[in-house]
Amino acid sequence: MNEHRCWYLWKGRIHRARPMREREPMSFIARLREDIENVRQHDPAARGAIEIALNYSGMHAIWAHRLTHKLWQKDETKALARTLSQFARFLTGVEIHPGATIGRRFFIDHGMGIVIGETAEVGDDVMLYHGVTLGGRSLEKVKRHPTIGDRVTIGAGAKVLGPVVIGADSAIGANAVVVHDHPADSIITGIPAKHRPRTPEKKKPLVDAVEYIDPAMWI
Numbered sequence: 001m002n003e004h005r006c007w008y009l010w011k012g013r014i015h016r017a018r019p020m021r022e023r024e025p026m027s028f029i030a031r032l033r034e035d036i037e038n039v040r041q042h043d044p045a046a047r048g049a050i051e052i053a054l055n056y057s058g059m060h061a062i063w064a065h066r067l068t069h070k071l072w073q074k075d076e077t078k079a080l081a082r083t084l085s086q087f088a089r090f091l092t093g094v095e096i097h098p099g100a101t102i103g104r105r106f107f108i109d110h111g112m113g114i115v116i117g118e119t120a121e122v123g124d125d126v127m128l129y130h131g132v133t134l135g136g137r138s139l140e141k142v143k144r145h146p147t148i149g150d151r152v153t154i155g156a157g158a159k160v161l162g163p164v165v166i167g168a169d170s171a172i173g174a175n176a177v178v179v180h181d182h183p184a185d186s187i188i189t190g191i192p193a194k195h196r197p198r199t200p201e202k203k204k205p206l207v208d209a210v211e212y213i214d215p216a217m218w219i
Helices: 028-042 049-055 057-072 075-092
Strands: 006-010 013-017 094-096 114-116 133-135 159-161 186-189 194-197
Touching: 028 049, 028 057, 049 057, 057 075, 057 094, 075 094
Parallel strands: 094 114, 114 133, 133 159
Antiparallel strands: 006 013, 186 194
């Protein structure tokens, strides 16, 4: 999203999303509060703000990525960005390349074994479970990692590979291997993954608005 606009599949058509840099800026404290509240909304085990801030490794990885992503924007600090990202990987078990573009209210549950590649683009309100890979399928220096639309949930162990587009409000089942584009409002399961429409009956507003009844989402 840094130098071009991302095109998400949205409600059966292509929807143009604003680049991250055009979104309204938030203060540092406001962003931290938003992150902590987001954890509360997604994890029924979450309690006080201090406990969340100290003990959620997925959130620590996201905070580290915000710093390294900012450093990645300048050639003279790219090496520092990579070094800090590797240190964060060591501490959290989550590997996010500094070049990856990630939206607001991103939540990583359990926070182990996540890999997000350099050219990956992740929208707002996305949730990843442990063991997810947003990986590449090319050795060329091109857009080679996935684009994930807003409000997508990706189940444990799922692999999304290549410059594929996952439409907004979709769910990817546990251990799925995704190598093709899929439209908005899809439930995506299997190896290789196939999709079917996500009907209102396939979700329920309990912990969050995108909790899916589909057995493929059970962890």
